[in-house]
Amino acid sequence: MTNTFSRRDFIKLIGAGAAGAGFPALLSGCATTPGSERPVGRVIVIGGGYGGATAAKYIRLWSERRVEVVLIERNTQFVSCPLSNLVLGGSRNIESLTLGYDKLRGYGVQVIRDEVTVISVEKRRVHLKSGQELPYDRVVVAPGIDFLYDQIPGLNSEDAQKRVLNAWKAGPQTVALRRQLEAMPDGGTYILSIPKAPFRCPPGPYERACQVAFYFKQAKAKSKVLVLDANPEIVSKKGLFLAAWKELYPGIVEYVPNQEAKDVEVKTLTVKTEFDSFKGDVLNVVPPQRAGNIAAQTKLITANDRWCGVNWQTMESVAVPGVHVLGDATLAAQAMPKSASMANNHAKIAASAIVALLTGKPLDHAPVISNTCYSYVSATEAVHVNAVYRYSGEKKTLLPVEGAGGVSAKRNEQEKTYADDWATNIWADSLG
Amino acid sequence: MKQVLAAALGVCISTTAAAQSSSPTVGRDLAAACAICHGTNGRSAGGLPNLAGQQKDYLVKQLRDFRDGTRPATIMNQIAKGYTEEQYELLAAYFAAQTAK
Numbered sequence: 449m450t451n452t453f454s455r456r457d458f459i460k461l462i463g464a465g466a467a468g469a470g471f472p473a474l475l476s477g478c479a480t481t482p483g484s485e486r487p488v489g490r491v492i493v494i495g496g497g498y499g500g501a502t503a504a505k506y507i508r509l510w511s512e513r514r515v516e517v518v519l520i521e522r523n524t525q526f527v528s529c530p531l532s533n534l535v536l537g538g539s540r541n542i543e544s545l546t547l548g549y550d551k552l553r554g555y556g557v558q559v560i561r562d563e564v565t566v567i568s569v570e571k572r573r574v575h576l577k578s579g580q581e582l583p584y585d586r587v588v589v590a591p592g593i594d595f596l597y598d599q600i601p602g603l604n605s606e607d608a609q610k611r612v613l614n615a616w617k618a619g620p621q622t623v624a625l626r627r628q629l630e631a632m633p634d635g636g637t638y639i640l641s642i643p644k645a646p647f648r649c650p651p652g653p654y655e656r657a658c659q660v661a662f663y664f665k666q667a668k669a670k671s672k673v674l675v676l677d678a679n680p681e682i683v684s685k686k687g688l689f690l691a692a693w694k695e696l697y698p699g700i701v702e703y704v705p706n707q708e709a710k711d712v713e714v715k716t717l718t719v720k721t722e723f724d725s726f727k728g729d730v731l732n733v734v735p736p737q738r739a740g741n742i743a744a745q746t747k748l749i750t751a752n753d754r755w756c757g758v759n760w761q762t763m764e765s766v767a768v769p770g771v772h773v774l775g776d777a778t779l780a781a782q783a784m785p786k787s788a789s790m791a792n793n794h795a796k797i798a799a800s801a802i803v804a805l806l807t808g809k810p811l812d813h814a815p816v817i818s819n820t821c822y823s824y825v826s827a828t829e830a831v832h833v834n835a836v837y838r839y840s841g842e843k844k845t846l847l848p849v850e851g852a853g854g855v856s857a858k859r860n861e862q863e864k865t866y867a868d869d870w871a872t873n874i875w876a877d878s879l880g
Numbered sequence: 881m882k883q884v885l886a887a888a889l890g891v892c893i894s895t896t897a898a899a900q901s902s903s904p905t906v907g908r909d910l911a912a913a914c915a916i917c918h919g920t921n922g923r924s925a926g927g928l929p930n931l932a933g934q935q936k937d938y939l940v941k942q943l944r945d946f947r948d949g950t951r952p953a954t955i956m957n958q959i960a961k962g963y964t965e966e967q968y969e970l971l972a973a974y975f976a977a978q979t980a981k
Binding site for chain 1: 905906908909912914915916917918919920924925926927928942945954955958959960961962963967
């Protein structure tokens with residue numbers, strides 16, 4: 449087995465690190481605490497979501513502030529996708545899912561609000577929209593997803609995208625979709641269109657169907673939730689969601705598998721599939737997805753024009769050395785979901801490897817991580833899915849440990865509390 | 881012959897185990913996965929149990945009890961089955977060495 453962190457690479461990096469140290473005045477803020485040692489390298493993290501924010505924090509923690517970390521994020525605040533379906537259901541507001549980046553600054557992370565235009569991997573430099581140019585020893589790319597609108601021609605314009613929302617990145621779209629639901633007359637139909645897997649948050653669409661149904665049941669009981677799934681069956685927690693729909697929302701949720709959205713007619717609010725068309729009063733079309741644009745532009749995408757292959761011991765790209773990719777953008781083996789918990793865990797694999805590399809310590813060759821995803825089926829009950837993954841030297845990927853993991857036996861109120869506590873803790877772990 | 885092989889294997893396994901345990905980051909990295917529910921370094925940010933500063937033996941016993949089903953749970957019973965006895969020791973040692981809030 450070859451190790452991507454070769455000795456030659458290491459020596460090259462030390463050289464790059466020394467070059468990087470020649471540009472301290474480029475950045476505002478102070479990366480090191482007074483009296484601490486000289487920085488041993490600079491890492492630039494692109495994207496401040498669950499993956500990127502966690503990586504930034506843990507590189508600072510685990511290097512004992514010896515590695516400089518610059519986090520580039522285009523938004524001023526973080527809005528959590530997990531729990532954002534509760535905004536549609538009405539039991540949470542978006543402010544309660546919104547966090548700032550100030551606490552990361554407390555760890556000495558330099559947070560810059562900007563957008564990356566180019567990563568020049570040869571020169572190990574990141575170019576920003578503002579014109580700044582930052583050298584790095586290692587770069588962490590955590591861009592999340594972008595949407596493949598070209599696969600749904602009717603949605604391939606800004607106007608269409610304002611009218612037919614996806615709300616698959618939490619924020620203004622989440623609030624706007626809630627407003628559309630509030631404005632919908634009783635007796636109307638909300639259509640949720642789900643793309644083929646893999647997509648961000650496998651249980652997310654089915655949880656959303658529950659939350660919209662929960663709202664209808666309270667506020668407009670004659671209304672319907674029509675789920676058009678491109679997949680042949682429910683992708684995650686199938687039995688638990690079917691039970692919730694049948695027992696909590698009888699007559700409200702209708703589920704139709706094998707209905708991939710091929711087009712959308714915005715004027716008539718119609719979703720067109722291979723053989724059918726479905727007219728609704730509120731359309732919520734989640735388009736197919738791929739790794740975020742900066743990953744595509746940096747040629748990190750290695751599979752199906754969509755996802756980035758990585759070395760699972762280090763999260764380093766298999767295509768471009770010196771670049772680590774995290775979270776939803778990665779090409780995950782079967783049974784590894786694109787989730788917040790996974791992105792947070794990916795970040796720790798990367799942080800461990802990067803700190804070991806830059807400080808000349810041995811690598812942890814056999815990462816073990818775990819995923820926990822809760823879904824709220826109403827305002828008071830939740831269900832979970834979980835798995836533990838161990839690195840397999842033979843398969844060169846993380847594989848679920850057999851006999852471990854599973855789903856809830858039944859939806860219950862205790863796990864609603866655990867889900868809230870999971871959010872409190874993962875937010876504090878990633879950004880606090 | 882069998883005995884020689886067994887002895888040789890024994891040496892192999894114990895060397896590997898010793899090598900793993902001697903790397904200070906292995907326990908830290910394992911424990912980092914728990915932070916999504918139990919907080920950074922096991923210092924809970926709310927709701928779920930604080931692991932930082934708990935007695936090592938106590939933590940190992942809880943993991944075994946979750947695994948064996950003698951302590952009922954919604955999710956820890958499933959998670960505990962994903963780790964080995966050696967990993968229980970590493971996790972528990974790491975959390976025991978952290979200071980509680």
